[in-house]
Amino acid sequence: MKKEERIKQWFTLYHNDIYNFLIYYLGTKDVEDMVQEAFVKGFKYIDQFEQRADPKTWLISIARNIAIDHIRKTKRQYALVNQLKSIFSEKSKLPHDWVLEDERKKELYEAITELKASYRDVVILRGILDFTPEETSHILKWKIDKVNLTYYRSVQSLKKKLTSEKWSDYIDAINR
């Protein structure tokens, strides 16, 4: 199959995976440009793609690199603005251009963004996007053991953070 046909096929198959990954990784819905960039890069470097590997995890790892670059750039650009903002409002860590359906999810997501980078990676991939440990290990270039252990620890860390009233009520409701 020709390269261009292959990349188009991959786009049809995996565009939503890339889209969701970028949304949760960056906390914004304004990620279409980066989805496109991920597929353009994928096309450029398609010769380096190993046939045996899973194109989905390969594309996600490309998207993740793009997202990391993007964070680095915006950090540089908005470092001063953010500093000024944080003086006035302590809360505004979450971008406001997207709204999660309920308060609990919003709080959980906020807890995830507060995790350290490796925990956040694995929570988004294994948890939110529901990738298998094998897929996650391909994307992060980690061993499967490390994926599992890090995921376990990040869940413990999340549990500690989720102690507010809302969650207590919710838990009571479930348990009752």
Add this chain to the structure above:
Amino acid sequence: MTRLTDEEVIMELKNFKSYKMNSNQLQSIENELNQLSSENTSSTFIFRFYKPLLSMIVLLLFLVSGSYFAMNQTNENTGKYTTGSGIFLHGDESFKMKNSDDFIMKRNKDGSMFFMADGKKVGGIEPLTEDEKMKSIQTQNPFVSQDLEGFRYSGTYNLDHQKTMDVVQIHHYYFKSPHSKLNYHVYFYTPFFNGDTAAELAYSFKIYNDGKLLQGSDENWKLSTEFATPTFEVLVGKKDKIGIAGPPFIAGKTDKFLWHFFGSHNEIEILTRGDFKIMATNKDSGEHERVLVQNSGMVWSYKFQKDSPLSPIEKVGSIHSIPVNMKFSNSGIYRLDTYFGGERFDSIVVEVK
């Protein structure tokens, strides 16, 4: 306060909403991908390898310029010495001069040599390039400057007035090496040396190449031709300049010869200077020899008073003629240089059987 279990947290994580791109967004990206496909196929190779290619080119550039530099350096070692001492020290020439008890010859590291007497420098020898020779001459106050004649090597003689505390004049001899571009500057300070002692030492200056004596230019060693006088007498020498009459030259045998000198005012001026000297040079050995015989002994010269009357032989057409007894120690080619009162007249080259 109760906490969530691991399973509950994981369940909550999995319940996050899954988003879908709308058809507009999908369409725009698909269009973008379609465009890329057609234009980027050929350039992918170059694009992927341009960084390593670039670094290869830079490395090659360094390598080439580095080796070029190194080659230049080594070339300089063999052929690019610009100073006379550099050429001399890295060349295959050496020089020798007659030893004397009056002074010692001290060799210097740069290839030059000083003549020392009583702890003072009284002269020396230094190898020079043509440029250095010119510079050296420019620093002098030349009293006399002439081309060397009758010496083994061609070159220049300068008499230089210095008028310093210790030195009155300097006799400069510049001998041109027939082998290399070097000029050997041999110089003598007066009053330690005088013109004669300086000249005698300068005559003995020899250049060797790989231990082999370098002959001067072959022109100095062209056998003199025979020519006839109005009396049909046959002379050997140069017509209207100098000639010698007598039996064939045979080694070890003393014979009578008659020297004839031709010319006019300029020649008369030299001929009247005094003592008649013959310096015979053997071509093979390069040695200067005495050939004049007086009272059964070998002498350099016959005594003549300055401005004593000339004795022309009108039949032959000479302005001055001197009968002599001569003997050659060896067979071979000899050059006979004639001098009157230290001033060179001319020379002939003969073969001794």
